[in-house]
Amino acid sequence: MLSDTDKKEFIIVSKKMAKTLFEKIWQQHVVTNLEGDTSLLYIDRVFLHERTGSIALKSLSADGRKVVNSDQVFCTMDHIVDTFKGRNDTTLMPSGQDFIVATREACVEANIKLFDVNDPQQGIVHVISPELGIVQPGCTLVCPDSHTCSQGALGALAWGIGSSEAEHALATKTLRVTKPKTMKVEFVGELADVVSAKDMILHLIGEYGAAGGAGYVIEFCGPAIENLGIEARLTLCNMAVEFSAFSCLIAPDAKAIEYLQNRPYSPKGEQWERAVEYWKTLYSDSQATFDNVITIDCANIGPTITWGTSPEHTCSVNGVVPEVKLNDNGLEDQSYIRAMDYMQVTPNMRLSDLAIDAAFIGSCTNSRISDLRVAAKILKGRKVASGVKAICVPGSTLVKKQAEQEGIDKILIDAGFEWRESGCSMCFYAGGENFGYQKRVVTSTNRNFESRQGPETRSHLASPATVAASAIAGHLADPRDYL
Amino acid sequence: MDKFTQHLGVAAALLQANIDTDVIIPSREMKRVSKQGLGDGLFANRRYTLPGSREINPNFVLNKPEYANTSILLSGANFGCGSSREHAVWALKEYGIRAIIAEGFGSIFYNNCIRNGLLPLVLSEKEIAALTDFVWSDPQSNRIHIDLEKQQVTASPGQIFDFAIKPEQKEMLIHGLDAIALTMKLNAEISAFQQQYLKTYTWLN
Numbered sequence: 093m094l095s096d097t098d099k100k101e102f103i104i105v106s107k108k109m110a111k112t113l114f115e116k117i118w119q120q121h122v123v124t125n126l127e128g129d130t131s132l133l134y135i136d137r138v139f140l141h142e143r144t145g146s147i148a149l150k151s152l153s154a155d156g157r158k159v160v161n162s163d164q165v166f167c168t169m170d171h172i173v174d175t176f177k178g179r180n181d182t183t184l185m186p187s188g189q190d191f192i193v194a195t196r197e198a199c200v201e202a203n204i205k206l207f208d209v210n211d212p213q214q215g216i217v218h219v220i221s222p223e224l225g226i227v228q229p230g231c232t233l234v235c236p237d238s239h240t241c242s243q244g245a246l247g248a249l250a251w252g253i254g255s256s257e258a259e260h261a262l263a264t265k266t267l268r269v270t271k272p273k274t275m276k277v278e279f280v281g282e283l284a285d286v287v288s289a290k291d292m293i294l295h296l297i298g299e300y301g302a303a304g305g306a307g308y309v310i311e312f313c314g315p316a317i318e319n320l321g322i323e324a325r326l327t328l329c330n331m332a333v334e335f336s337a338f339s340c341l342i343a344p345d346a347k348a349i350e351y352l353q354n355r356p357y358s359p360k361g362e363q364w365e366r367a368v369e370y371w372k373t374l375y376s377d378s379q380a381t382f383d384n385v386i387t388i389d390c391a392n393i394g395p396t397i398t399w400g401t402s403p404e405h406t407c408s409v410n411g412v413v414p415e416v417k418l419n420d421n422g423l424e425d426q427s428y429i430r431a432m433d434y435m436q437v438t439p440n441m442r443l444s445d446l447a448i449d450a451a452f453i454g455s456c457t458n459s460r461i462s463d464l465r466v467a468a469k470i471l472k473g474r475k476v477a478s479g480v481k482a483i484c485v486p487g488s489t490l491v492k493k494q495a496e497q498e499g500i501d502k503i504l505i506d507a508g509f510e511w512r513e514s515g516c517s518m519c520f521y522a523g524g525e526n527f528g529y530q531k532r533v534v535t536s537t538n539r540n541f542e543s544r545q546g547p548e549t550r551s552h553l554a555s556p557a558t559v560a561a562s563a564i565a566g567h568l569a570d571p572r573d574y575l
Numbered sequence: 576m577d578k579f580t581q582h583l584g585v586a587a588a589l590l591q592a593n594i595d596t597d598v599i600i601p602s603r604e605m606k607r608v609s610k611q612g613l614g615d616g617l618f619a620n621r622r623y624t625l626p627g628s629r630e631i632n633p634n635f636v637l638n639k640p641e642y643a644n645t646s647i648l649l650s651g652a653n654f655g656c657g658s659s660r661e662h663a664v665w666a667l668k669e670y671g672i673r674a675i676i677a678e679g680f681g682s683i684f685y686n687n688c689i690r691n692g693l694l695p696l697v698l699s700e701k702e703i704a705a706l707t708d709f710v711w712s713d714p715q716s717n718r719i720h721i722d723l724e725k726q727q728v729t730a731s732p733g734q735i736f737d738f739a740i741k742p743e744q745k746e747m748l749i750h751g752l753d754a755i756a757l758t759m760k761l762n763a764e765i766s767a768f769q770q771q772y773l774k775t776y777t778w779l780n
């Protein structure tokens with residue numbers, strides 16, 4: 093029998109040995125510890141795209157450096173490529189072709205697998221990496237793209253980096269990383285009908301602020317997370333960067349393993365068995381402690397939308413624009429005033445009174461097959477309001493194909509949506525196609541920043557269901573009215 | 576890479592939280608597969624009257640004559656959040672910015688600064704307000720001094736603020752180190768690690 097002091101001791105020791113999921117993956121990848129809390133981490137996979145990857149590869153080669161382990165480096169054409177039928181290397185974005193050609197040449201030179209413009213596996217990096225089984229539980233994956241955190245949904249440590257860091261990872265297979273603090277965000281309770289992962293993440297950012305996750309790596313967990321499908325988890329994790337987190341993770345469970353089985357780049361045969369055995373060890377020990385814990389009751393989450401120019405400017409889709417926030421000195425928060433002026437909204441204005449010019453379903457947040465199915469369910473047999481430009485851009489060529497097999501394309505086209513080839517498209521504005529000067533857009537993307545989707549366009553972030561409902565209504569609308 | 580040891584310069588305040596990298600440089604200003612030619616696109620949506628134009632907006636702080644040659648920015652929380660585009664840092668540098676003093680930074684942006692010799696420096700809201708007050712009446716005369724070695728920001732002689740920075744990042748900036756060259760010295764260690772690692776995690780090879 094253990095004495096009480098022994099028991100206490102035992103608990104302390106087991107707490108010390110207990111590790112979070114993040115800690116397990118981190119330790120596994122430490123090549124060596126550098127100064128302070130910075131370590132040299134081994135990087136399993138690097139993903140590039142033509143927007144930032146082209147510059148990284150070009151600069152690397154200009155410095156006379158080589159890509160090591162090019163087998164584990166992948167690249168896609170998603171950001172700049174047009175999404176019109178019959179597209180080629182020419183783009184509406186001025187000089188876009190230069191990026192496409194430079195990327196292709198650099199990939200050939202460095203012997204990197206490229207998902208080129210009309211490759212059947214082409215698509216948005218954070219859609220195709222999971223879809224093809226390139227990201228896997230327990231691996232480290234980096235990409236010069238801030239939404240790389242999406243891929244943490246499969247239990248990988250995946251995060252966005254800059255070009256210089258991408259060069260570092262390509263040339264050394266490692267990165268110098270300062271260890272983030274850990275935060276647990278637990279979602280309890282059940283989500284109401286039509287309320288989705290997008291609403292969950294918007295709700296979190298609205299409650300805790302756009303800098304709420306700064307300095308942390310987040311583990312999303314709890315019964316509501318377990319209930320989410322993998323695609324919904326990817327949506328949730330996608331916006332961890334809008335919460336300013338270093339990145340985020342979800343422990344891989346049976347759903348994640350099932351999702352990865354038989355994907356083109358997933359391990360096969362005996363390797364699969366070995367991998368699965370290891371993936372099953374990837375969870376936070378029950379005694380593990382986090383630097384911060386947030387619990388959110390899903391009963392409090394409804395369809396959520398943004399009214400301003402920061403992802404923290406959220407409210408209920410059938411609610412009103414809030415009063416101007418006061419800062420610590422009791423003064424009106426200038427970011428609120430600027431955002432209201434930019435968005436042409438005022439406190440207490442009803443969101444549903446805002447007429448829209450356009451509706452967009454797409455982006456690495458919400459362009460997977462499950463998103464398109466939700467939109468189709470609402471749009472079936474209905475019409476987009478006149479004067480509303482409505483566009484759907486599937487996240488990958490495979491998603492597009494799947495949707496066409498299910499007849500989703502037809503439902504959307506009949507409703508009045510344009511049906512596009514896959515890519516980032518008008519998730520961002522690079523001087524090419526856009527929604528137009530000061531147009532108001534309801535969008536399933538992740539950034540409502542000033543001029544993000546066009547010159548002074550006004551973007552309202554929402555779930556695909558809310559976008560579909562609003563497209564029909566012609567103004568911001570509650571999807572629950574269109575079930 | 577450029578070294579950063581000490582700097583005395585004109586500071587301008589953009590006191591707003593969440594200035595994202597789309598604001599620092601809009602995507603449409605990233606026209607070439609290059610790290611150069613980006614200074615003109617810095618804050619383009621605010622610096623010029625209309626999106627895409629080059630007509631100077633006289634109300635934007637950096638366009639005011641008293642803020643000529645600004646090399647230090649003062650800002651709010653979460654500066655540089657959003658897109659990972661390193662163009663934001665390249666544009667700031669090309670414009671002549673050497674340091675940014677803010678309540679906090681987007682983590683990717685922060686690393687991008689360190690890799691390019693631009694100093695991201697965190698102070699509290701109060702301290703930044705004090706600096707803004709000091710600068711405001713005469714920005715050209717009331718310059719701010721930053722000493723990275725001592726980790727201090729000085730406004731008027733009596734106004735000295737200490738700041739924190741990780742030792743590794745301080746080293747990089749002070750000596751203008753190239754992280755890749757530094758890591759390559761550890762190549763033997765990396766190879767040994769990789770060999771062991773891939774014996775265990777065979778499917779990741």
Ligand code: SF4
Nearest residue numbers: 239455456516519520
């Ligand atoms: S869809 Fe939008 S947010 Fe996602 S990677 Fe492309 S541009 Fe970035």
